[in-house]
Amino acid sequence: MADKKVLFKIKRQASPSAEPVWEEFELNWHPGMNVISSLMEIAANPQTKDGKTTAPVTYDSNCLEEVCGSCAMLINGRARMACSALIDKLEQPIRIEPLSKFPVVRDLAVDRSVLFENLKAVKAWVPVDGTYDLGSGPRQSMQNQEMTYPLSRCISCCCCMEVCPQFNEDTGFVGAAAISQVRLFNAHPTGAALKQDRLAALMGDGGIQECGYAQNCVEICPKDIPLTQSISQVAGDVMKQAITDLFRK
Amino acid sequence: MANTPKIIVVGGGLAGLAAVIKIAEMGGNVDLFSIVPVKRSHSVCAQGGINAAKNLKGEGDSTAQHLDDTIYGGDFLANQPPVKGMCDAAPGIIDLLDRMGVPFNRTPEGLLDFRRFGGTLHHRTAFAGATTGQQLLYALDEQVRRYEAEGKVKKYEHWEFLSAVLDSQHVCRGICAMDLRSMEVRTFPADAIIMATGGNGAIFGKSTNSVVCTGSAQSALYQQGAYYANGEFIQVHPTCIPGEDKLRLMSESARGEGGRVWVPKTPGDKRDPKSIPQNERWYFLEEWYPKYGNLVPRDVATRAIFKVVFEHNLGIDGKPMVYLDLTHIDRKTLDRKLEGILEIYEKFVGDDPRDTPMKIFPGMHYTMGGLWVDYNQQTNIPGIYAAGECEYQYHGANRLGANSLVSCIYGGFTAGPNAVRYAKNLQAAPSNGHFEAEKKRQEENNALLVSNQGDENPFRLWRELGELMTKNCTVIRYNKNLKETDAELVKLLERFRKVNLSDRTQWANTSVVFARQLYNMLQLSRVIAQGAGMRDESRGAHYKPDFPDRDDKNWLKTTKATFAPDADEPRFEFEPVDVSLIPPRPRKYDAAK
């Protein structure tokens, strides 16, 4: 028990253009370890399994309680949040790689700014008149809140995009997260003012039509967001909008 | 000055984003800097809610009551007029957030729902499920994204503020920052800057805070001449889940539903907790406080746990932990009332708290002190404003639950417009040479770190710092230990000179970044330790057994630390507290107020 070890294989890449290499690390086991705490330990003693001094692993993290969305990576091949990946529940050696569909910055840190750009494109906001005092907001039923709140818990981790067969450079597909945000903002009494713009942004190449309903997204989402439900609802709205547009021409 | 004021906001948590929105709305131009993409800021962690006396429950709540609860809860250390401003503005802030689309919980009639929180008898806390901070941050983030799409805001994410650029008159003219990927150091001019860089939990090693909450930016400014106020006031939450990497919050409601706190009576008892018979368990809270038992106020519970662990050496398995036991309550009741928080425990610890007692320990939670600001949120350096957890203004000696989110937004809403007004009246700088000089100074710091030949690892030094500060500068404070702590901090600063980074590259080098933060943490730690040493009284979160009472005669004062560069250590002065609205009275939670 005392000298139980945990073995890691980590894919390292010194820069966006460098060749990836694998390094092995061995840590002493202790209770409660997770992938981020292990990476912190490696930083405090940056040596590979065979005693070679190396650089601490670069990775993104912040909240360490699965709510900021920073630490998505591939752990034993599965896209997930590293802070909630408990070592005791993982098969060893634990293979850790960066997400594969986003440009690598260094080691496990990738550039996921594409999602933030997509959120801009679909106008994922409520167009308030201003921040001066305009009294209370529109009344909303408990039922509406119970529908929107889960959608609003998306942490922008991009796991749903990583596992989506349609999300790649060829399609330019916006991905499930942004589509689900369209549903969220269209459901808000004031947010609905931009509904047409949002639906228009999802038409054509890279839009909602790219989705093949493979459902990988909804299975991987760490926040259990009903993504396929969102996709079919928004797809229906896009279709209606397209038909309306057709008759307006 | 220029028609379009240029303001730099550092930090994209609630406070920073609130400031950005006001500035953009006033027609100003904003450069927004943040270490993490702003949507991933620490504000996402807040669970409980946000306070505002909307009085929607027919309880006769009022903003005056909110003010009184806040001042009383803060043990009369906060200047009262700004707190009044915040409490008066809070209902309007909730309305605005509601209009921005925050999915607040609703009543059957479709109005906002409110819950109870510590330190008040009213339902004053609006909430969005168990992730209120996340929901508020997203609402502001979305509004900022809208301004970004309109070209009024430019984001510099994955950039770290290193220092302010000050001219020969000591007026702020911009900032020096580093791209955390290319490691490029660059200066950015601005008419005014607003700091919104959050708390400093990382100084204590493990805390409930996020990773980037190091206080490094505040410390850098303190070393450049800004006052740092009330540094010794640190809030410790009694029930956190100790983790390898952080302390995750375990809500008070676990005890509210009947959870019992205990330790084995035998030191180092290695038995499975459930096999330890009742008479070999010590329910110390119930024994010491027969009337309130496990539901004593936060600071009392925290102190008791510390005493059991550090003075009686009875932590579980010799480690700093005690049991919080729910296993005597039936599963159905637990699931109905506590499911959300029990899931957090399950997810991160891997044990089911319905079967096994939870292991908990108090954890550093909130930084009451911070950059000194005036009632306009301006620091003592002209052109530098501050808002949110990084400044000291609203919570006195102890923050009430759900008051931080509102103080962040109110602070940002105050700082933003004031910075714009300041910028409009600003005279041109005497010269521009200060930019180059500041850049050079920071580049030299980096070069030194990368080339340094020594034998210290910054991550290991940090662990030592965290253990030292948690042991001596949190819950129970003794002057002897505080003195020794400061001496240890000096030693750690000396050892810091010998850091050796195994990463000497020039791309996304986290070791360089962390080492810089560590240095600033060490400097700020001395402010905390020495400030605590001087304040010979007990007030709010600051508790000295040798001086157990509040001493208004000598200590109804704000602590202000300034950095003495020659001596390389803090100097202190004290400022009377503005108690013009509510005369101080004793603070007691063992009876109704």
Ligand SMILES: Cc1cc2nc3c(=O)[nH]c(=O)nc-3n(C[C@H](O)[C@H](O)[C@H](O)COP(=O)(O)OP(=O)(O)OC[C@H]3O[C@@H](n4cnc5c(N)ncnc54)[C@H](O)[C@@H]3O)c2cc1C
């Ligand atoms: C677990 C937990 C639960 C909480 N629950 C509640 C609650 O229910 N109600 C409540 O009122 N309060 C709560 N709080 C407190 C509250 O969440 C925080 O006080 C508040 O969110 C702080 O917001 P902020 O805007 O000041 O800073 P933060 O949200 O911490 O943001 C700081 C920003 O500064 C940036 N930054 C920092 N340093 C630099 C630098 N050098 N250069 C560039 N950028 C930098 C970061 O990237 C980030 O964007 C809770 C706190 C914790 C830890």
Ligand code: SF4
């Ligand atoms: S349903 Fe399939 S194709 Fe559509 S977004 Fe999800 S993973 Fe991609």
Ligand code: SF4
């Ligand atoms: S929808 Fe789920 S998987 Fe996709 S970004 Fe949001 S939280 Fe992550």
Ligand code: FES
């Ligand atoms: S660090 Fe925030 S989600 Fe893992």
